Amino acid sequence: MSFLTRTMPDGTRALYEWFGAMHTRVDILLRSSAYDYDYLRDTVGIMRQEICEIEKTGNRFDPTSEVSRLNALPAGVKHTLSPRLYDILTLCLRYNKQTEGLFDITVQSKGHSPQTIGGIHIDSDGTYSRDSENIVIDLSGFLKGYALDRVRPVLEERGITDALVNMGNSSIMAMGDVPGPVRNACLTTSGNDSPDRCHIVNPLTGEMIRGKRQVQVVTNSGAEGEAEATRRFISCCL
Amino acid sequence: MENATINRREFLRGLGIAGAGVLAATSPWLSAFSEVKETAKERCRLGIIGPGSRGQFLMNFIATNPKAEIVAIADIYEPSINAALKIAPDAKVYRDYRQLLADKNVEAVVVATPLNTHYGIVMDAFDAGKHVYCEKTIGYTMEQCYNMYMRHLETGLLFFSGQQRLFDPRYIKAMDMVHKGTFGKVSAVEAYWNRNGDWRREVPSPDLERFINWRLYRESSRGLMSELGCHQLQVGTWALGKLPDRVMGHGGITFWKDGREVHDNVHCIYGYDTGETITYGSVISNKFYGLEEKIMGNLGTVEPENGKYFFEEIAPAPAFLQMLNKWENDLFEELPFAGTSWAPETANVNKGEFLLGERPKADGTSLLTEAFVEAVITGKQPERIAEEGYYASLLCLWGFEAIESGAILPFPEQYKIDYAPYGTKRQDIVS
Incomplete structure (x- = not known):
């Protein structure tokens, strides 16, 4: 991992470390007067491991990921979910309801309709099954925010109070005394950065949303931020 | 400068x-x-x-x-x-x-x-x-x-x-980063100083030729090795934190055949038992690549003369760099990086970053x-300064002897002093 350091006049240490994950860049800035650089670097190492494990679980473009196994599962066959994917999927289903269908992890399914997501089932015993093999789970618009929520406990457990974590510019978490407009919150952006780029599908119509526009939301939870930013972006275009 | x-x-x-x-x-x-x-x-x-x-x-x-x-x-x-x-x-x-x-x-x-x-x-x-x-x-x-x-x-x-x-801020900053492991394990330092000129001074009278142009004659000079190499070889041992174990070299007068006695083209390879290499070259009939010491780690490269460094993979985010450099001044009121998702295929060409946040103003001579x-x-004699100067001189003269003899020369043990070139063990970190 690449890193840079800066020691402030009062002895406070700042560590900036960055790396590639989830098909984007991750930037982590930690500030501490209590811990040395080795400790701060170790902390980032743990955070990176957590992020990579989330990616390994939920990246549908990785044929060895757990979510790829779900996308290849015969209809009606049960799969016992890992605790991590169980957590992710139950959150996604909850946000689907909260956003009245605008946040939908099955939007990439063949022949998708607003009812498609109803074809996946997560039982209380932690098993997954689907009604149709056309159902595709796509967590691309969710994992970065979820990762923010999972690295926050790492920071808290290791006594780091001031941190800025940037998942590809679109999902950012600020803790404690760090620069910027948000503090102890997550800033999530959803949208298109140019007139030509479109990557968000309106699950109600199945159409790509075009045009250079974006929305930003500030939330306590990064995962909630992903769902809410998506809801608002699509709502703006209805 | x-x-x-x-x-x-x-x-x-x-x-x-x-x-x-x-x-x-x-x-x-x-x-x-x-x-x-x-x-x-x-x-x-x-x-x-x-x-x-x-x-x-x-x-x-x-x-x-x-x-x-x-x-x-x-x-x-x-x-x-x-x-x-x-x-x-x-x-x-x-x-x-x-x-x-x-x-x-x-x-x-x-x-x-x-x-x-x-x-x-x-x-x-x-x-x-x-x-x-x-x-x-x-x-x-x-x-x-x-x-x-x-x-x-x-x-x-x-x-x-x-x-x-x-005493050059660019070099001090670069070495601080190298020794912290910022560029990973340093395997090689490539140093060169190229110019396109005859390296002569104007002589008012022919009988003053050897007096004025003393650098061109063997009786008074070791040529490019002693006049230019001395600076850059010290950078190599400063970065690697240890002395080489052997040297080989080659040189010749290939272009400026004007009666000079010292080479206009020299190259040396300094090798370590542990595998690292410092190369040094100087040519004064081509200036295209100029002057540099490229310190090459598995995570990045630093070019202190140019005042820049480059990471092998993803470059640091400009907004985070700015934060790191100016945090102490509380200059931040916005997050200029917040926006839609960054993707590798949209990343810019790696142009590197400035060691000091700007182009260097001066070398270390004034300091x-x-x-x-x-x-x-x-x-009071400052720590290590005489020793660094001593070994810098030794390295260039040792290289000169390798060029002259055409042999692979081991480090001259009889001239070792009670000192190890400055560096820390952090450079052994491979992230």
Whole structure:
């Protein structure tokens, strides 16, 4: 991992470390007067491991990921979910309801309709099954925010109070005394950065949303931020 | 580089290194400035032996230092004396350096004469009880260098050499990052200094050819190795934190066949038992790649002369870099990086980052001369500076011998001193 350091006049240490994950860049800035650089670097190492494990679980473009196994599962066959994917999927289903269908992890399914997501089932015993093999789970618009929520406990457990974590510019978490407009919150952006780029599908119509526009939301939870930013972006275009 | 100066405050701020302890850990010779406040009202009296072009270059810095007074100059070449007097009009003029050394008013000397004369002058200066700043390369042979260093130890007198990179903020910052492991495991340092010119000085009369163009003749010079290589080889050992185990080399006169005796094209490979390599090359018939020392780690490359560094994979985010560099000033009111998702295919070309956040203003010569003045006033030899200068000279002369012999030469154990080149073990980290 690449890193840079800066020691402030009062002895406070700042560590900036960055790396590639989830098909984007991750930037982590930690500030501490209590811990040395080795400790701060170790902390980032743990955070990176957590992020990579989330990616390994939920990246549908990785044929060895757990979510790829779900996308290849015969209809009606049960799969016992890992605790991590169980957590992710139950959150996604909850946000689907909260956003009245605008946040939908099955939007990439063949022949998708607003009812498609109803074809996946997560039982209380932690098993997954689907009604149709056309159902595709796509967590691309969710994992970065979820990762923010999972690295926050790492920071808290290791006594780091001031941190800025940037998942590809679109999902950012600020803790404690760090620069910027948000503090102890997550800033999530959803949208298109140019007139030509479109990557968000309106699950109600199945159409790509075009045009250079974006929305930003500030939330306590990064995962909630992903769902809410998506809801608002699509709502703006209805 | 012209006579650009930077003051110490700018220097420290530019480095982004706070506190004397951190600074000392980074480059211990900067301890020369530790008593700068206490010496504010004191002044040292310097003599310049050999105020030719390099000597005048140094005098220009010293003359602007309120803590220094150039009280004497010594030279045998009238044009140099006249030019030097324009910088230091009140200096007493000697035609024989021994007379200057006998001058009780002179506390310390700057020696900027041709290479083959350093030894006699420096040894005489120590015998006369003068502190010494000697231009690099310090000696014409490795044995001379060794004797000079030992004489410095025996007399307890100050011994500086003209390794200005030790005081160059770009190099200090670069080495701080290298030793912290920022660029990962450093496997190689590629140093080169290329120019396109004949390396000659104008000669008013043919009988002065060897006197003026002493760098071109074997009796007085080791050529490109001693005049240019000395700076850059020290950068290699500074980065790697250890001395090489062997050297091989090749050189020739390939373009400037004008009667000169030293090579216009030299290349050396310095190898380590542990596998690392320092390469050094200098060609003076092609300037395209200019001057650089590329310090190459598995995570990135730093080019201190260029003042830039490059990471192998993803470049740092500009907004985070800005935060890191300016955090102490609380200049941040927005997050300029927040937006839609970054993707590798939209990343910009890796243009590198500036070590000091901007293009460098000056090399370390002004601070090096300032450090010498401080040391003369306090009488304290800064840590490691004589040793770094000694080994820098040894490395270039050792390489010269390899070129001359065509053999692979082991490190000359008889000239080892009780010192390991500065560096930390952090560089062994592979992230």
